[in-house]
Amino acid sequence: MKKIAVIPARYNSTRFPAKLVQDLNGKPVIVRTYLAVKNTQLFDDVIVATDSEQIKQLIESEGGRVFMSVRSHESGSDRIAEAVASIDTDVVVNIQGDEPFVSKENLQAMLDALEADTEKQISLASVMTPITAWEDIENPNHVKVVLDKDDNALYFSRSVIPYPREKQQKMPYFKHIGLYAFRKEALRQFTQWETGVLENIEKLEQLRYLENGKKIKMIRTQHIGIGIDTEEDLTKARLHWHKD
Known part of the structure; x- marks a missing residue:
């Protein structure tokens, strides 16, 4: 099974402009992630x-490969699909450019799930982690996922799902982590589908697949690593890097 990783790296960011070129203990964030x-x-x-000449130069200075x-694009899937359109591969893994602490174990587990699926019933794999604090469960910035008995996604939402009608009943909640391993054909199909009602409402592109x-x-x-979305995250990442 041929596998490639694509790191989408937009220069502009609403919450933290130019975050990918900020210094993380001697190298820019995007270089650390790469x-x-x-x-x-x-x-x-x-x-x-990327859409940035500066990011292109930073990666090429490390001997890396860049797609301009x-x-x-409206979504990460569209950007990645453009990058791999002419590449011969079976699986494409999406790692965000602001994830310098990306876990090898998580990447391996997604690849293993697709490789074990010899009938190719699974179109993509992703990652989730348990959450227990009610403020995290209610937080719309934490995307929740509910599952079938085989840990396939049934639905993703910014809302509390499932809703605990009986508060005393214990229910596990899972936060979605934005790592994806796609079969290349699923990416190609994604670009041909219309944006669906659920995706429009929740603003979650993974709902288009469902x-x-x-x-x-x-x-x-x-x-779970440290994603760099704010200046505070960058400060935390710098401190964590020292510990390593």
Whole structure:
């Protein structure tokens, strides 16, 4: 099974402009992420997909491969699909450019799930982690996922799902982590589907796959890194890097 990793790396960010070129203990954030993925040695190739000449130069200075986006995109899946359109591969793994602490174990587990699915019933795999604090469960910035008995996704939502009508009843809740391993054909199909009602309401692109009958295998994990969305996250990442 041929596997490539694509790191989408937009220069502009609403909450933290130019975050990917900020210094993380001697190297820019995007370079740290690229090297972390490269060093897992899980992939036949690692590509950074960007719209920024500055990011392109930073990655190429490390000997990395860069795809320059020629179109603007509404979703990460669309951006990645453009980058891999002409590449011969079976599986494409999406790692965000602001995840320098990405877990090799999580990446391996997603790849293993697709490789074990010899009948290719699973279109993509993703990652989730248990959450127990009620403020996290209620937080719309934490996307929740509910599962069938085989840990395939039934639905993703920013709301509390499932809703605990009887408060005393214990129910596990899972937060979705934005790592994906796609079969390349699923990515191609994604770009051809209309945006669905559920995706429009929740603003969650993974719902487009479910609305079109695709199976998403969810991997349970406790390996949660530090995603850099704010300046406070960057400060935390710098401190964590010292500890390592």
